Amino acid sequence: MPKILGKIGLLVLALVAGAAWLVILRLKSVPVPLLVVYGLLLAASAAGTLWPGVLGRRRVLTFLGVPAGVATFGLYLAVVYHVTDLPVLLALAAVACLASAVPRGRRRADGGATRPSRRVFLAGGAGLALGALSALAAGHADRRRRDLLTRGEAQRQAAIRAPGARRRIADGKVRVFPIHTGDTIVTYGQFYGGLDGWEGLNGYLRTLLDKAQIAVPVHAYLIDHPRHGLMLVDTGVNWEQAHDHDGYYGITSRLLTERDEYRLTPAQDLRVRLARLGYDAGDVTTVFLTHVHDDHAGGLRHLPRAEVVLDRRDWDQGVLYPHSFDLVKERLSFPAFDSGAFGAFPAAQDHFGDGSVVLLPAPGHSPGHMCVLLRLDGGGSALFLGDTLYTLPHLATDQVRQMTIGGADTVHQIEAARRVQRLLAADPGLVPLFAHDNTRYQSDLVTAAFTDGSPGEAGLRELRRHMEAVLTPGWRLRPGHTPHFVPPASGTGPGRVEFR
Ligand SMILES: [Zn+2]
Structure with a gap:
Protein backbone atom coordinates (compact mmCIF):
# COMPACT_ATOMS: atom_id res chain seq x y z
CA MET A 1 0.00 0.00 0.00
CA HIS A 82 20.18 30.31 -26.39
CA VAL A 83 23.85 30.25 -27.39
CA THR A 84 24.88 30.75 -23.73
CA ASP A 85 23.29 27.37 -22.95
CA LEU A 86 25.75 25.46 -25.16
CA PRO A 87 28.68 25.48 -22.69
CA VAL A 88 26.31 24.33 -19.92
CA LEU A 89 24.85 21.51 -22.05
CA LEU A 90 28.34 20.35 -23.06
CA ALA A 91 29.53 20.49 -19.45
CA LEU A 92 26.55 18.39 -18.34
CA ALA A 93 27.27 15.83 -21.09
CA ALA A 94 30.93 15.79 -19.98
CA VAL A 95 29.96 15.12 -16.38
CA ALA A 96 27.59 12.32 -17.50
CA CYS A 97 30.39 10.67 -19.54
CA LEU A 98 32.92 10.94 -16.72
CA ALA A 99 30.41 9.60 -14.19
CA SER A 100 29.65 6.62 -16.42
CA ALA A 101 33.39 5.92 -16.71
CA VAL A 102 34.15 5.92 -12.99
CA PRO A 103 31.87 3.21 -11.52
CA ARG A 104 32.61 0.76 -14.35
CA GLY A 105 36.33 1.11 -13.68
CA ARG A 106 35.74 0.41 -10.00
CA ARG A 107 33.63 -2.67 -10.64
CA ARG A 108 36.37 -4.10 -12.81
CA ALA A 109 38.92 -3.37 -10.10
CA ASP A 110 36.75 -5.10 -7.50
CA GLY A 111 36.50 -8.05 -9.80
CA GLY A 112 40.26 -8.31 -9.85
CA ALA A 113 40.90 -7.06 -13.38
CA THR A 114 44.13 -5.11 -13.60
CA ARG A 115 43.36 -3.07 -16.75
CA PRO A 116 40.40 -0.71 -17.18
CA SER A 117 38.19 -1.68 -20.08
CA ARG A 118 38.03 0.09 -23.46
CA ARG A 119 34.65 1.52 -22.53
CA VAL A 120 36.17 3.33 -19.56
CA PHE A 121 38.79 4.86 -21.82
CA LEU A 122 36.14 5.85 -24.36
CA ALA A 123 33.74 7.38 -21.82
CA GLY A 124 36.56 9.16 -19.98
CA GLY A 125 38.03 10.46 -23.24
CA ALA A 126 34.63 11.65 -24.45
CA GLY A 127 34.05 13.37 -21.10
CA LEU A 128 37.35 15.22 -21.30
CA ALA A 129 36.72 16.18 -24.96
CA LEU A 130 33.24 17.48 -24.12
CA GLY A 131 34.69 19.45 -21.20
CA ALA A 132 37.18 21.09 -23.57
CA LEU A 133 34.38 21.82 -26.08
CA SER A 134 32.34 23.38 -23.26
CA ALA A 135 35.19 25.80 -22.52
CA LEU A 136 35.51 26.64 -26.24
CA ALA A 137 31.74 27.20 -26.49
CA ALA A 138 31.83 29.55 -23.49
CA GLY A 139 34.51 31.60 -25.25
CA HIS A 140 32.45 31.60 -28.46
CA ALA A 141 29.27 32.79 -26.68
CA ASP A 142 31.25 35.56 -25.01
CA ARG A 143 32.81 36.71 -28.30
CA ARG A 144 29.45 36.60 -30.04
CA ARG A 145 27.89 38.83 -27.38
CA ARG A 146 30.79 41.30 -27.56
CA ASP A 147 30.43 41.46 -31.38
CA LEU A 148 26.71 42.09 -31.01
CA LEU A 149 27.33 44.93 -28.54
CA THR A 150 30.04 46.47 -30.76
CA ARG A 151 27.73 46.34 -33.78
CA GLY A 152 24.96 48.00 -31.77
CA GLU A 153 27.31 50.78 -30.66
CA ALA A 154 28.41 51.41 -34.28
CA GLN A 155 24.75 51.63 -35.37
CA ARG A 156 24.00 54.09 -32.55
CA GLN A 157 26.94 56.31 -33.45
CA ALA A 158 25.77 56.35 -37.09
CA ALA A 159 22.23 57.24 -35.97
CA ILE A 160 23.55 60.11 -33.82
CA ARG A 161 25.57 61.48 -36.76
CA ALA A 162 22.69 61.27 -39.28
CA PRO A 163 21.49 64.67 -40.59
CA GLY A 164 18.73 66.51 -38.75
CA ALA A 165 20.12 66.55 -35.18
CA ARG A 166 19.21 69.59 -33.06
CA ARG A 167 20.74 71.83 -30.44
CA ARG A 168 19.42 72.34 -26.94
CA ILE A 169 17.35 75.52 -26.76
CA ALA A 170 18.08 77.31 -23.48
CA ASP A 171 15.58 80.18 -23.30
CA GLY A 172 14.09 79.58 -19.86
CA LYS A 173 11.01 77.68 -21.10
CA VAL A 174 9.79 74.35 -19.74
CA ARG A 175 10.19 71.86 -22.57
CA VAL A 176 8.84 68.32 -22.95
CA PHE A 177 9.98 65.91 -25.64
CA PRO A 178 8.07 62.66 -26.22
CA ILE A 179 10.60 59.89 -26.81
CA HIS A 180 9.42 56.83 -28.69
CA THR A 181 11.78 54.17 -27.32
CA GLY A 182 10.75 51.17 -29.37
CA ASP A 183 7.66 48.99 -29.46
CA THR A 184 6.39 46.13 -27.37
CA ILE A 185 4.39 43.16 -28.64
CA VAL A 186 1.33 42.43 -26.51
CA THR A 187 -1.84 40.42 -26.93
CA TYR A 188 -4.71 42.55 -28.18
CA GLY A 189 -6.90 41.38 -25.29
CA GLN A 190 -4.33 42.33 -22.67
CA PHE A 191 -4.25 45.84 -24.19
CA TYR A 192 -7.92 46.42 -24.99
CA GLY A 193 -9.93 43.46 -23.61
CA GLY A 194 -10.31 44.38 -19.90
CA LEU A 195 -14.10 44.38 -20.22
CA ASP A 196 -14.21 41.11 -22.22
CA GLY A 197 -12.93 38.82 -19.49
CA TRP A 198 -9.27 39.83 -19.53
CA GLU A 199 -9.03 40.25 -15.80
CA GLY A 200 -7.14 38.47 -13.01
CA LEU A 201 -6.34 34.76 -13.39
CA ASN A 202 -8.80 34.44 -16.26
CA GLY A 203 -6.90 37.17 -18.09
CA TYR A 204 -3.58 35.38 -17.61
CA LEU A 205 -5.06 32.10 -18.86
CA ARG A 206 -6.39 33.91 -21.92
CA THR A 207 -2.93 35.37 -22.51
CA LEU A 208 -1.80 31.73 -22.86
CA LEU A 209 -4.53 30.71 -25.26
CA ASP A 210 -5.20 33.85 -27.29
CA LYS A 211 -2.18 34.91 -29.28
CA ALA A 212 -3.78 37.71 -31.31
CA GLN A 213 -0.96 40.21 -30.91
CA ILE A 214 -0.30 43.86 -31.70
CA ALA A 215 2.81 46.06 -31.56
CA VAL A 216 2.36 49.16 -29.43
CA PRO A 217 4.78 52.05 -28.91
CA VAL A 218 6.70 52.65 -25.67
CA HIS A 219 6.98 56.34 -24.82
CA ALA A 220 9.21 58.04 -22.29
CA TYR A 221 9.22 61.84 -21.86
CA LEU A 222 12.18 64.15 -21.48
CA ILE A 223 11.63 67.34 -19.48
CA ASP A 224 14.08 70.26 -19.76
CA HIS A 225 13.20 72.55 -16.85
CA PRO A 226 14.76 76.00 -16.29
CA ARG A 227 14.89 75.51 -12.49
CA HIS A 228 15.09 71.75 -12.03
CA GLY A 229 17.29 70.65 -14.90
CA LEU A 230 16.94 67.62 -17.12
CA MET A 231 14.39 65.01 -16.07
CA LEU A 232 12.73 61.94 -17.52
CA VAL A 233 9.36 60.38 -16.94
CA ASP A 234 10.10 56.67 -17.51
CA THR A 235 13.04 55.47 -19.57
CA GLY A 236 11.65 53.02 -22.14
CA VAL A 237 13.27 49.89 -23.48
CA ASN A 238 17.04 49.43 -23.75
CA TRP A 239 18.98 48.02 -26.67
CA GLU A 240 19.85 44.72 -25.01
CA GLN A 241 16.23 43.97 -24.09
CA ALA A 242 15.38 44.16 -27.79
CA HIS A 243 18.52 42.71 -29.39
CA ASP A 244 20.15 40.48 -26.78
CA HIS A 245 16.95 39.44 -25.01
CA ASP A 246 18.10 36.00 -23.83
CA GLY A 247 21.54 37.22 -22.80
CA TYR A 248 20.05 40.18 -20.90
CA TYR A 249 17.35 38.27 -19.05
CA GLY A 250 19.05 35.02 -18.06
CA ILE A 251 17.28 31.69 -17.76
CA THR A 252 14.29 32.32 -15.43
CA SER A 253 12.98 35.50 -17.05
CA ARG A 254 13.89 34.01 -20.42
CA LEU A 255 11.49 31.12 -19.79
CA LEU A 256 8.63 33.48 -18.99
CA THR A 257 9.02 36.15 -21.67
CA GLU A 258 8.98 36.10 -25.45
CA ARG A 259 12.16 36.76 -27.37
CA ASP A 260 10.55 39.25 -29.70
CA GLU A 261 8.65 41.13 -26.98
CA TYR A 262 10.54 44.37 -27.77
CA ARG A 263 11.61 46.12 -30.96
CA LEU A 264 14.03 49.01 -30.99
CA THR A 265 15.77 50.65 -33.95
CA PRO A 266 19.15 52.36 -33.39
CA ALA A 267 17.43 55.76 -33.82
CA GLN A 268 14.96 54.91 -31.02
CA ASP A 269 17.65 54.16 -28.43
CA LEU A 270 17.26 56.53 -25.46
CA ARG A 271 20.91 57.69 -25.69
CA VAL A 272 20.52 58.40 -29.41
CA ARG A 273 17.25 60.27 -28.93
CA LEU A 274 18.74 62.44 -26.18
CA ALA A 275 21.84 63.17 -28.29
CA ARG A 276 19.71 64.07 -31.34
CA LEU A 277 17.79 66.59 -29.22
CA GLY A 278 21.07 68.15 -28.07
CA TYR A 279 21.28 66.50 -24.64
CA ASP A 280 23.59 64.07 -22.90
CA ALA A 281 22.24 61.13 -20.89
CA GLY A 282 24.77 62.02 -18.18
CA ASP A 283 23.00 65.37 -17.64
CA VAL A 284 19.68 63.80 -16.61
CA THR A 285 19.38 64.53 -12.89
CA THR A 286 15.96 63.07 -12.05
CA VAL A 287 13.89 60.15 -13.33
CA PHE A 288 10.27 59.85 -12.30
CA LEU A 289 9.50 56.18 -12.75
CA THR A 290 5.73 55.74 -13.01
CA HIS A 291 6.20 52.06 -12.13
CA VAL A 292 8.82 49.32 -12.21
CA HIS A 293 7.72 47.36 -15.28
CA ASP A 294 10.61 46.59 -17.55
CA ASP A 295 9.43 48.54 -20.60
CA HIS A 296 9.60 51.67 -18.40
CA ALA A 297 12.81 50.87 -16.52
CA GLY A 298 15.05 49.58 -19.35
CA GLY A 299 16.82 52.92 -19.98
CA LEU A 300 17.81 53.41 -16.31
CA ARG A 301 21.21 51.84 -17.01
CA HIS A 302 22.11 54.74 -19.32
CA LEU A 303 21.58 57.47 -16.73
CA PRO A 304 24.71 57.51 -14.58
CA ARG A 305 23.80 60.54 -12.42
CA ALA A 306 20.03 60.55 -12.12
CA GLU A 307 18.12 60.22 -8.88
CA VAL A 308 15.33 57.69 -9.52
CA VAL A 309 12.04 58.65 -7.88
CA LEU A 310 9.44 55.89 -7.50
CA ASP A 311 6.72 54.77 -5.11
CA ARG A 312 8.18 52.58 -2.37
CA ARG A 313 5.32 50.06 -2.71
CA ASP A 314 6.45 49.29 -6.25
CA TRP A 315 10.02 48.75 -5.12
CA ASP A 316 9.01 46.54 -2.17
CA GLN A 317 6.40 44.46 -3.98
CA GLY A 318 6.66 44.97 -7.67
CA VAL A 319 10.17 44.50 -9.07
CA LEU A 320 10.03 41.64 -11.55
CA TYR A 321 13.33 42.30 -13.30
CA PRO A 322 15.69 43.70 -10.66
CA HIS A 323 18.74 43.68 -12.97
CA SER A 324 17.32 46.66 -14.85
CA PHE A 325 17.89 48.53 -11.57
CA ASP A 326 21.41 47.18 -10.97
CA LEU A 327 23.13 50.49 -11.70
CA VAL A 328 20.70 52.77 -9.88
CA LYS A 329 19.98 50.88 -6.63
CA GLU A 330 22.02 53.43 -4.65
CA ARG A 331 20.15 56.36 -6.20
CA LEU A 332 16.53 55.47 -5.48
CA SER A 333 14.28 57.98 -3.75
CA PHE A 334 10.82 57.28 -2.36
CA PRO A 335 8.29 60.12 -2.06
CA ALA A 336 6.35 60.41 1.21
CA PHE A 337 3.14 61.63 -0.51
CA ASP A 338 2.55 64.05 2.36
CA SER A 339 1.76 67.26 0.46
CA GLY A 340 -1.99 66.85 0.96
CA ALA A 341 -4.73 66.20 -1.57
CA PHE A 342 -4.47 67.28 -5.19
CA GLY A 343 -7.76 67.62 -7.06
CA ALA A 344 -9.42 64.21 -7.11
CA PHE A 345 -6.29 62.55 -5.67
CA PRO A 346 -6.40 62.20 -1.87
CA ALA A 347 -2.58 62.24 -1.57
CA ALA A 348 0.19 63.86 -3.58
CA GLN A 349 3.85 64.83 -3.46
CA ASP A 350 4.88 68.33 -4.52
CA HIS A 351 8.32 67.08 -5.52
CA PHE A 352 10.29 70.36 -5.59
CA GLY A 353 8.01 72.26 -3.20
CA ASP A 354 7.12 74.86 -5.85
CA GLY A 355 4.21 73.10 -7.54
CA SER A 356 6.20 72.49 -10.74
CA VAL A 357 6.11 68.69 -10.50
CA VAL A 358 3.39 66.87 -8.55
CA LEU A 359 3.49 63.09 -8.07
CA LEU A 360 0.10 61.39 -7.79
CA PRO A 361 -0.24 57.83 -6.43
CA ALA A 362 -2.34 55.76 -8.84
CA PRO A 363 -1.95 52.10 -7.78
CA GLY A 364 -3.78 49.32 -9.60
CA HIS A 365 -1.65 48.53 -12.64
CA SER A 366 1.16 47.87 -10.14
CA PRO A 367 1.19 48.19 -6.32
CA GLY A 368 2.90 51.60 -6.40
CA HIS A 369 2.08 53.06 -9.78
CA MET A 370 2.14 56.86 -9.87
CA CYS A 371 1.24 59.62 -12.35
CA VAL A 372 3.30 62.79 -12.79
CA LEU A 373 1.88 66.28 -13.31
CA LEU A 374 4.14 68.98 -14.78
CA ARG A 375 3.33 72.70 -14.94
CA LEU A 376 4.05 74.09 -18.40
CA ASP A 377 4.48 77.73 -19.37
CA GLY A 378 1.34 79.86 -19.73
CA GLY A 379 -0.85 78.05 -17.19
CA GLY A 380 -1.08 74.67 -18.94
CA SER A 381 0.01 71.32 -17.52
CA ALA A 382 0.96 67.87 -18.76
CA LEU A 383 -0.24 64.74 -16.98
CA PHE A 384 2.03 61.73 -17.57
CA LEU A 385 -0.17 58.71 -17.04
CA GLY A 386 2.34 55.85 -17.27
CA ASP A 387 0.25 52.69 -17.54
CA THR A 388 -2.78 53.99 -15.61
CA LEU A 389 -4.48 54.21 -19.01
CA TYR A 390 -2.65 52.93 -22.08
CA THR A 391 -4.21 55.23 -24.71
CA LEU A 392 -6.60 58.13 -25.19
CA PRO A 393 -9.62 55.82 -25.87
CA HIS A 394 -8.87 54.11 -22.53
CA LEU A 395 -10.19 57.28 -20.84
CA ALA A 396 -13.61 55.81 -21.70
CA THR A 397 -12.94 53.32 -18.95
CA ASP A 398 -16.47 51.83 -19.02
CA GLN A 399 -16.09 50.98 -22.74
CA VAL A 400 -12.37 50.32 -23.29
CA ARG A 401 -10.23 48.83 -20.57
CA GLN A 402 -6.80 47.22 -20.44
CA MET A 403 -6.31 43.93 -18.61
CA THR A 404 -6.41 44.39 -14.85
CA ILE A 405 -4.94 42.26 -12.07
CA GLY A 406 -8.32 41.44 -10.54
CA GLY A 407 -9.83 41.93 -7.06
CA ALA A 408 -8.79 45.08 -5.17
CA ASP A 409 -6.21 45.96 -7.85
CA THR A 410 -8.93 46.24 -10.50
CA VAL A 411 -10.96 48.46 -8.16
CA HIS A 412 -7.90 50.69 -7.57
CA GLN A 413 -7.16 50.83 -11.28
CA ILE A 414 -10.68 52.04 -12.09
CA GLU A 415 -10.54 54.48 -9.18
CA ALA A 416 -7.30 55.94 -10.60
CA ALA A 417 -8.90 56.25 -14.06
CA ARG A 418 -11.86 58.14 -12.57
CA ARG A 419 -9.51 60.50 -10.70
CA VAL A 420 -7.69 61.22 -13.94
CA GLN A 421 -11.04 61.92 -15.65
CA ARG A 422 -11.99 64.35 -12.86
CA LEU A 423 -8.61 66.11 -13.03
CA LEU A 424 -8.96 66.55 -16.81
CA ALA A 425 -12.57 67.75 -16.49
CA ALA A 426 -11.59 70.35 -13.87
CA ASP A 427 -8.64 71.84 -15.80
CA PRO A 428 -9.06 72.66 -19.51
CA GLY A 429 -5.33 73.49 -19.74
CA LEU A 430 -4.32 69.95 -18.73
CA VAL A 431 -3.32 67.42 -21.41
CA PRO A 432 -2.87 63.68 -20.85
CA LEU A 433 0.34 62.03 -22.12
CA PHE A 434 0.36 58.24 -22.41
CA ALA A 435 3.11 55.64 -22.37
CA HIS A 436 1.59 53.35 -25.02
CA ASP A 437 -0.87 55.43 -27.06
CA ASN A 438 -1.08 53.83 -30.51
CA THR A 439 -3.66 56.26 -31.89
CA ARG A 440 -3.42 59.39 -34.01
CA TYR A 441 -3.45 61.42 -30.77
CA GLN A 442 0.15 60.45 -30.08
CA SER A 443 1.55 59.83 -33.56
CA ASP A 444 0.19 63.04 -35.11
CA LEU A 445 -1.01 65.53 -32.50
CA VAL A 446 1.29 65.08 -29.50
CA THR A 447 4.30 64.74 -31.80
CA ALA A 448 3.35 67.96 -33.63
CA ALA A 449 2.46 69.94 -30.49
CA PHE A 450 5.75 69.08 -28.76
CA THR A 451 8.05 69.39 -31.79
CA ASP A 452 10.12 72.08 -30.09
CA GLY A 453 9.14 70.87 -26.62
CA SER A 454 6.92 73.84 -25.83
CA PRO A 455 3.34 73.49 -27.16
CA GLY A 456 2.09 76.87 -25.90
CA GLU A 457 -1.58 77.55 -25.21
CA ALA A 458 -2.55 76.97 -28.85
CA GLY A 459 -0.84 73.56 -28.92
CA LEU A 460 -2.52 72.45 -25.70
CA ARG A 461 -5.91 73.66 -26.99
CA GLU A 462 -5.41 71.58 -30.14
CA LEU A 463 -4.75 68.45 -28.06
CA ARG A 464 -7.82 69.08 -25.90
CA ARG A 465 -9.94 69.65 -29.01
CA HIS A 466 -8.89 66.24 -30.32
CA MET A 467 -9.63 64.67 -26.93
CA GLU A 468 -13.14 66.14 -27.07
CA ALA A 469 -13.56 64.86 -30.64
CA VAL A 470 -12.80 61.33 -29.40
CA LEU A 471 -14.60 61.39 -26.03
CA THR A 472 -17.90 62.86 -24.82
CA PRO A 473 -17.98 64.94 -21.58
CA GLY A 474 -19.40 61.78 -19.92
CA TRP A 475 -16.25 59.84 -20.97
CA ARG A 476 -17.89 57.73 -23.69
CA LEU A 477 -16.25 57.13 -27.07
CA ARG A 478 -17.74 59.00 -29.97
CA PRO A 479 -18.43 56.95 -33.15
CA GLY A 480 -15.32 56.09 -35.15
CA HIS A 481 -13.02 55.64 -32.13
CA THR A 482 -13.75 52.12 -30.84
CA PRO A 483 -10.76 49.78 -31.27
CA HIS A 484 -11.03 46.55 -33.27
CA PHE A 485 -8.41 43.88 -33.90
CA VAL A 486 -7.38 43.27 -37.50
CA PRO A 487 -5.41 40.01 -37.98
CA PRO A 488 -2.11 40.17 -39.89
CA ALA A 489 -2.58 39.87 -43.66
CA SER A 490 0.11 37.18 -43.94
CA GLY A 491 -1.29 35.12 -41.06
CA THR A 492 1.85 35.50 -38.92
CA GLY A 493 3.26 38.32 -36.81
CA PRO A 494 1.31 41.02 -35.00
CA GLY A 495 -2.00 42.32 -36.34
CA ARG A 496 -3.21 45.94 -36.31
CA VAL A 497 -5.78 48.00 -34.45
CA GLU A 498 -8.45 49.79 -36.42
CA PHE A 499 -10.66 52.47 -34.85
CA ARG A 500 -14.20 52.54 -36.16
ZN1 LIG B 1 3.25 48.48 -16.94
Missing part, protein backbone atom coordinates in the same frame (compact mmCIF):
# COMPACT_ATOMS: atom_id res chain seq x y z
CA PRO A 2 2.66 2.65 0.91
CA LYS A 3 4.46 1.69 -2.32
CA ILE A 4 1.45 2.58 -4.47
CA LEU A 5 1.04 5.87 -2.58
CA GLY A 6 4.70 6.67 -3.29
CA LYS A 7 4.16 5.97 -6.97
CA ILE A 8 1.04 8.15 -7.09
CA GLY A 9 3.02 10.94 -5.40
CA LEU A 10 5.76 10.63 -8.03
CA LEU A 11 3.17 10.71 -10.83
CA VAL A 12 1.55 13.87 -9.39
CA LEU A 13 4.98 15.55 -9.15
CA ALA A 14 5.75 14.59 -12.75
CA LEU A 15 2.38 15.90 -13.94
CA VAL A 16 2.83 19.23 -12.11
CA ALA A 17 6.32 19.69 -13.58
CA GLY A 18 4.99 18.71 -17.01
CA ALA A 19 2.10 21.19 -16.72
CA ALA A 20 4.50 24.03 -15.80
CA TRP A 21 6.67 23.15 -18.80
CA LEU A 22 3.58 23.15 -21.07
CA VAL A 23 2.62 26.64 -19.78
CA ILE A 24 6.13 27.91 -20.62
CA LEU A 25 5.88 26.42 -24.12
CA ARG A 26 2.49 28.04 -24.62
CA LEU A 27 3.88 31.41 -23.45
CA LYS A 28 6.34 30.94 -26.28
CA SER A 29 3.47 30.45 -28.74
CA VAL A 30 3.85 26.69 -29.39
CA PRO A 31 0.52 25.74 -31.08
CA VAL A 32 -2.13 24.20 -28.79
CA PRO A 33 -2.75 20.96 -30.85
CA LEU A 34 0.99 20.17 -30.74
CA LEU A 35 1.02 20.81 -26.98
CA VAL A 36 -1.96 18.47 -26.47
CA VAL A 37 -0.25 15.56 -28.29
CA TYR A 38 3.05 16.26 -26.54
CA GLY A 39 1.33 16.56 -23.12
CA LEU A 40 -0.41 13.17 -23.60
CA LEU A 41 2.93 11.60 -24.58
CA LEU A 42 4.58 13.02 -21.44
CA ALA A 43 1.76 11.82 -19.18
CA ALA A 44 1.72 8.35 -20.79
CA SER A 45 5.47 7.92 -20.47
CA ALA A 46 5.39 9.00 -16.80
CA ALA A 47 2.53 6.59 -16.02
CA GLY A 48 4.13 3.83 -18.13
CA THR A 49 7.46 4.16 -16.33
CA LEU A 50 5.76 3.80 -12.93
CA TRP A 51 3.36 1.03 -14.01
CA PRO A 52 4.90 -0.80 -17.00
CA GLY A 53 2.24 -3.58 -16.71
CA VAL A 54 1.84 -5.86 -19.73
CA LEU A 55 3.90 -3.58 -22.00
CA GLY A 56 7.07 -4.16 -20.02
CA ARG A 57 9.75 -1.64 -19.14
CA ARG A 58 11.66 -2.02 -22.39
CA ARG A 59 8.64 -1.29 -24.62
CA VAL A 60 7.60 1.69 -22.43
CA LEU A 61 11.09 3.10 -22.85
CA THR A 62 11.20 2.50 -26.62
CA PHE A 63 7.71 3.67 -27.56
CA LEU A 64 7.03 6.36 -24.91
CA GLY A 65 10.17 7.34 -22.99
CA VAL A 66 12.52 7.89 -25.92
CA PRO A 67 9.98 9.81 -28.09
CA ALA A 68 9.04 11.97 -25.07
CA GLY A 69 12.73 12.72 -24.40
CA VAL A 70 13.45 13.52 -28.05
CA ALA A 71 10.35 15.78 -28.28
CA THR A 72 11.31 17.59 -25.05
CA PHE A 73 14.85 18.23 -26.27
CA GLY A 74 13.55 19.31 -29.70
CA LEU A 75 11.06 21.78 -28.16
CA TYR A 76 13.75 23.13 -25.85
CA LEU A 77 16.07 23.67 -28.85
CA ALA A 78 13.27 25.28 -30.86
CA VAL A 79 11.91 27.75 -28.32
CA VAL A 80 14.17 28.08 -25.28
CA TYR A 81 17.77 27.38 -26.40
